[in-house]
Amino acid sequence: MLGGAAMLQPAVALANAPQPESGADCEVGSKAVPFDGKHQAGVQTVPAAHLNVLGLNLRAGVGKKDAKRLLSLWTEDARRLTQGQNPLGSLEPEMVQHPSNLTITCGLGSRFFDIVDKQDQRPAWLKEDLQFSKDQLKPEWGQTDLVLQICCDDPVMLAFATRHMLRSGVDYVQQQWLQQGFLNAPGVKDPKATPRNLFGQKDGTVNPRSEDEFDQQVWIDGEDDAPAWLEGGSCLIVRRIAMNLDTWEQLDRESREIAIGRTLDSGAPLGQKDEFDQADYDKTDEYGLPYIDARSHMALASPPSDKPKEKLLRRAYNYDVPPNTGSEQLSNAGLVFCCYQKDPRKQFIPIQQRLNDGDRLNEWITHTGSAMYAIVPGTQEQGDEPYWAASLLEG
Amino acid sequence: MLGGAAMLQPAVALANAPQPESGADCEVGSKAVPFDGKHQAGVQTVPAAHLNVLGLNLRAGVGKKDAKRLLSLWTEDARRLTQGQNPLGSLEPEMVQHPSNLTITCGLGSRFFDIVDKQDQRPAWLKEDLQFSKDQLKPEWGQTDLVLQICCDDPVMLAFATRHMLRSGVDYVQQQWLQQGFLNAPGVKDPKATPRNLFGQKDGTVNPRSEDEFDQQVWIDGEDDAPAWLEGGSCLIVRRIAMNLDTWEQLDRESREIAIGRTLDSGAPLGQKDEFDQADYDKTDEYGLPYIDARSHMALASPPSDKPKEKLLRRAYNYDVPPNTGSEQLSNAGLVFCCYQKDPRKQFIPIQQRLNDGDRLNEWITHTGSAMYAIVPGTQEQGDEPYWAASLLEG
Numbered sequence: 001m002l003g004g005a006a007m008l009q010p011a012v013a014l015a016n017a018p019q020p021e022s023g024a025d026c027e028v029g030s031k032a033v034p035f036d037g038k039h040q041a042g043v044q045t046v047p048a049a050h051l052n053v054l055g056l057n058l059r060a061g062v063g064k065k066d067a068k069r070l071l072s073l074w075t076e077d078a079r080r081l082t083q084g085q086n087p088l089g090s091l092e093p094e095m096v097q098h099p100s101n102l103t104i105t106c107g108l109g110s111r112f113f114d115i116v117d118k119q120d121q122r123p124a125w126l127k128e129d130l131q132f133s134k135d136q137l138k139p140e141w142g143q144t145d146l147v148l149q150i151c152c153d154d155p156v157m158l159a160f161a162t163r164h165m166l167r168s169g170v171d172y173v174q175q176q177w178l179q180q181g182f183l184n185a186p187g188v189k190d191p192k193a194t195p196r197n198l199f200g201q202k203d204g205t206v207n208p209r210s211e212d213e214f215d216q217q218v219w220i221d222g223e224d225d226a227p228a229w230l231e232g233g234s235c236l237i238v239r240r241i242a243m244n245l246d247t248w249e250q251l252d253r254e255s256r257e258i259a260i261g262r263t264l265d266s267g268a269p270l271g272q273k274d275e276f277d278q279a280d281y282d283k284t285d286e287y288g289l290p291y292i293d294a295r296s297h298m299a300l301a302s303p304p305s306d307k308p309k310e311k312l313l314r315r316a317y318n319y320d321v322p323p324n325t326g327s328e329q330l331s332n333a334g335l336v337f338c339c340y341q342k343d344p345r346k347q348f349i350p351i352q353q354r355l356n357d358g359d360r361l362n363e364w365i366t367h368t369g370s371a372m373y374a375i376v377p378g379t380q381e382q383g384d385e386p387y388w389a390a391s392l393l394e395g
Numbered sequence: 396m397l398g399g400a401a402m403l404q405p406a407v408a409l410a411n412a413p414q415p416e417s418g419a420d421c422e423v424g425s426k427a428v429p430f431d432g433k434h435q436a437g438v439q440t441v442p443a444a445h446l447n448v449l450g451l452n453l454r455a456g457v458g459k460k461d462a463k464r465l466l467s468l469w470t471e472d473a474r475r476l477t478q479g480q481n482p483l484g485s486l487e488p489e490m491v492q493h494p495s496n497l498t499i500t501c502g503l504g505s506r507f508f509d510i511v512d513k514q515d516q517r518p519a520w521l522k523e524d525l526q527f528s529k530d531q532l533k534p535e536w537g538q539t540d541l542v543l544q545i546c547c548d549d550p551v552m553l554a555f556a557t558r559h560m561l562r563s564g565v566d567y568v569q570q571q572w573l574q575q576g577f578l579n580a581p582g583v584k585d586p587k588a589t590p591r592n593l594f595g596q597k598d599g600t601v602n603p604r605s606e607d608e609f610d611q612q613v614w615i616d617g618e619d620d621a622p623a624w625l626e627g628g629s630c631l632i633v634r635r636i637a638m639n640l641d642t643w644e645q646l647d648r649e650s651r652e653i654a655i656g657r658t659l660d661s662g663a664p665l666g667q668k669d670e671f672d673q674a675d676y677d678k679t680d681e682y683g684l685p686y687i688d689a690r691s692h693m694a695l696a697s698p699p700s701d702k703p704k705e706k707l708l709r710r711a712y713n714y715d716v717p718p719n720t721g722s723e724q725l726s727n728a729g730l731v732f733c734c735y736q737k738d739p740r741k742q743f744i745p746i747q748q749r750l751n752d753g754d755r756l757n758e759w760i761t762h763t764g765s766a767m768y769a770i771v772p773g774t775q776e777q778g779d780e781p782y783w784a785a786s787l788l789e790g
Contacts, residue, residue: 029583049550049580091648092595094660098583140720155444155577159593159715159728163640166725175725178717182550185444187582188424188493198554200487245558253486265489320554321716322573325535330561330570333554 028153028186029098035079037378038232040388042103043313043340044214046191048151051181051317051336052162053238055144055371056173057111064116068393070172071106074148075379075387077168078104081161090164100154100186102161106388107147107236107373115145121392123226123374125235125345130370132356141240141369144176149236149338153186179240179369181317181336194267194275197318198333199248199364201260202267204314205275206302217311217347218340225343229391232377234340237348240319240369243334248364259360261298269298297361300354310351312341334365344372423548423581424493430474432773433627435783437498438708438735439609441586443546446576446712446731447557448633450539450766451568452506459511463788465567466501469543470774470782472563473499476556485559495549495581497556501783502542502631502768510540516787518621518769520630520740525765527751536635536764539571544631544733548581574635574764576712576731589662589670592713593728594643594759596655597662599709600670601697612706612742613735620738624786627772629735632743635714635764638729643759654755656693664693692756695749705746707736729760739767 033041058067077087084099086092113122128143148165152158166175183195194202208217220226220233248256257263261270261279269279271291281299283291292299303310320333341347355362376389385391428436453462472482479494481487508517523538543560547553561570578590589597603612615621615628643651652658656665656674664674666686676694678686687694698705715728736742751757771784780786 027582028580091644091651092659094591095595098579100580100583154580154583155715156579156591156593156713157583159577159713159726162715163593163726163728167644170725174723175718177720180717182554184493184551185423185495185549185580187422188495188549188552196489196551198551198558200490249486249562256486264487318551318554320550320557322575323570325572328569330565331554331558333558 029100030084031101031153032083032099033101033103035082036380039219039234039378040103040105040375041082041378042105042149042151043218043234043315043375045101045103045151047183047195047315047317048101048103048153049183049185050152050155050158051179051338052148052150052158053179053181053336053338054148054150054162054166054175055141055177055179055238056146056148056169057176058115058145059172059174062115062172064393066172067112067116070169071389071393072387073168074104074106074165077165078106079379079381081164087164087168089168092160095160096157098154098157100152100157102152102157103150104161104165105149105151105236105375107149107375108389109143109145109147109371109373111143112145116393118392118395121227121229121395123230123235125225125343126374127372130237130344130349130372132352132367134356134362135367135370137370138368141177141179141371143371146173147236147238147371147373177369179238179319179336180321181319183317197316197335198243198245198320199256199260200264202262202275203316203335205262205267206311208311208313214313216309218313218342220342229389229395230374230377234375235342235344236373236375237339237341237344238369238371238373239335239337239339239367241335241337242332242366242368244364244366245331245333246329258293259296259364261292261296270296293360295358295360297355297359300359301351307350310347312339312347312351314339334368340375424495425479426496426548427478427494428496428498430477431775434614434629434773435500435770436477436773437500437544437546438613438629438710438770440496440498440546442578442590442710442712443496443498443548444578444580445547445550445553446574446733447543447545447553448574448576448731448733449543449545449557449561449570450536450572450574450633451541451543451564452571453510453540454567454569457510457567459513459788461567462507462511465564466784466788467782468563469499469501469560472560473501474774474776476559482559482563484563487555490555491552493549493552495547495552497547497552498545499556499560500544500546500631500770502544502770503784504538504540504542504766504768506538507540511788513787513790516622516624516790518625518630520620520738521769522767525632525739525744525767527747527762529751529757530762530765532765533763536572536574536766538766541568542631542633542766542768572764574633574714574731575716576714578712592711592730593638593640593715594651594655595659597657597670598711598730600657600662601706603706603708609708611704613708613737615737624784624790625769625772629770630737630739631768631770632734632736632739633764633766633768634730634732634734634762636730636732637727637761637763639759639761640726640728641724653688654691654759656687656691665691688755690753690755692750692754695754696746698746702745705742707734707742707746709734729763735770
């Protein structure tokens with residue numbers, strides 16, 4: 001168990017910055033990500049191995065006072081759980097001894113602002129009806145009033161933390177969905193290396209990495225079209241993307257690489273050598289054909305030359321769950337695609353519109369769920385924002 | 396990726412023995428458990444963090460020749476995958492670079508012996524209809540012709556290996572169910588320590604640990620009532636056990652400990668100090684009441700004094716999946732309880748009969764799935780048993 005000292009560390013601006021470089025983590029169980037800070041943890045934090053995203057609705061009759069109580073309770077619980085400390089009301093101190101880089105990140109859906117009577121504080125971009133023409137959205141993965149993104153390197157701690165948050169909020173919220181995902185286990189590979197998804201594709205090469213890039217792409221500031229209380233926050237979009245491995249695997253490697261626009265082994269743009277080499281869309285092969293297909297996933301996901309700000313943080317996890325009974329599908333797999341940005345109107349939406357319209361990968365992927373949330377700013381235990389969304393709800 | 400040397404290591408008797416003591420594993424990705432040996436890996440092997448158990452049925456029209464082809468193909472695939480080598484026909488060498496203690500263990504259900512016309516070689520204990528009075532078995536977790544127990548410390552490698560085995564066998568078998576489970580991640584805690592389940596209970600304290608104990612409880616030999624071809628094999632029972640955390644959590648700690656018969660913190664028998672202390676069923680407290688309730692889980696799971704051989708290997712994994720849509724249950728959790736033994740008539744069945752009839756834990760747990768398999772002996776790439784069940788099928 002962590003000593004008391006870990007709890008007493010002051011919250012600092014770097015609280016949620018990426019962790020130190022390391023090829024593998026030998027004591028992952030005792031690692032705790034600071035909870036308080038300018039931003040919430042779980043966004044800029046290097047993704048832990050396991051993900052539970054909970055979509056929750058406020059119960060009928062819950063109003064502003066209850067919402068304050070809920071977010072205050074949850075903040076206290078998350079602050080303790082992430083530091084390996086037993087939250088109030090828990091009879092199971094043994095279950096929190098291995099925080100394992102646990103993060104718990106809270107976001108608000110559009111209807112939350114109606115319920116707490118703060119319509120004027122709702123960001124203009126927060127919509128309920130994000131749907132593209134090729135989407136096959138299922139209501140069971142749809143919009144909710146609240147979201148908790150819970151990440152942890154240990155699946156047992158993750159299960160306990162998820163359950164504790166649900167139990168703690170049970171008088172105020174009802175769970176609508178739980179989306180579970182995974183990346184490589186701790187100690188398997190360098191946690192800073194780009195993870196592979198189940199298509200074998202390195203997924204997240206162009207993600208922001210520096211503080212500046214996060215400030216430019218992810219964290220809301222005074223320059224952005226958002227209410228002042230949301231400065232330091234972000235916008236999360238959760239898309240569930242089914243990946244048809246059965247038909248994908250009928251392709252040869254070259255066809256797979258053409259659809260993606262990158263090589264499978266190194267992740268380099270086609271025609272280049274290394275993962276982080278710049279793509280050259282004009283480069284042609286010996287027959288005069290472009291290396292990179294204009295309808296490849298990479299080409300369409302990249303910002304157009306006149307809109308260099310169309311970038312965002314991909315924080316996607318794989319899912320692989322049992323196929324429906326009697327199905328002849330070999331697997332039921334895909335991505336819980338969480339992405340973070342300042343303003344979806346300038347980032348996810350135009351990017352996804354291009355992908356929806358032209359991406360070669362659409363033959364093998366289907367968006368089946370969509371929800372959008374305002375990720376509230378970070379908290380300070382003794383400061384102006386003692387609990388999630390305090391400055392929204394106290395105002 | 397592993398070098399060629401790892402592949403060339405001779406299969407030795409210790410192949411599947413528990414791994415060296417270590418508190419945490421810094422290079423878990425490159426760890427490979429030897430595939431060939433007297434026994435299959437994945438039984439005596441320290442459980443890896445993640446589990447996929449696949450229940451599969453032979454397709455209509457598949458006969459002995461096809462079954463041989465299937466098991467031969469699967470053995471080759473498993474032999475390569477577990478050593479971090481790309482199996483034949485896979486276009487994704489990048490996906491097998493981190494074997495992460497992968498094991499793939501094969502078992503045969505009762506109907507398999509009918510299909511290959513080897514009824515006389517079916518062990519007498521291999522039944523299809525294991526049901527106790529309190530069971531609420533669902534057909535979707537029922538008996539199948541074949542089972543693959545796939546364990547791995549890395550969930551990405553696990554997903555790839557599971558998928559490859561399914562694809563490789565697709566002409567011969569259809570997946571009936573997939574049961575997924577987890578333990579602590581590598582690096583979180585000592586992998587030799589007894590894991591906790593989601594009741595917070597240390598689960599598996601009395602498991603066999605020494606070679607002698609495995610020989611006495613798990614591995615079939617000439618003394619047991621089983622056909623000769625099965626020597627070196629075992630019997631696997633897979634029970635799906637739902638655990639009602641919502642009502643369990645209404646208990647105070649003392650009531651939980653009474654139901655279990657052990658303390659929650661150390662796992663010691665009530666009235667004792669350490670996890671591995673002998674339980675004293677006659678010991679009474681200051682009021683003359685026994686420390687250990689005769690209907691506690693521990694008391695009923697322990698071998699009666701006149702039947703000291705009623706022991707087995709518990710190799711249980713936690714599951715925690717989304718509740719059904721609209722359910723007011725906070726969680727849908729429990730155990731994928733895999734247990735190994737020489738002869739279920741002398742081990743699992745009498746133990747479970749006692750638990751079914753009297754276990755206090757029955758108020759919070761429900762058995763919802765049951766299946767039984769003959770775990771075939773280990774293989775030798777260049778020996779008499781080049782593939783799973785060769786001596787059964789070649790005879």
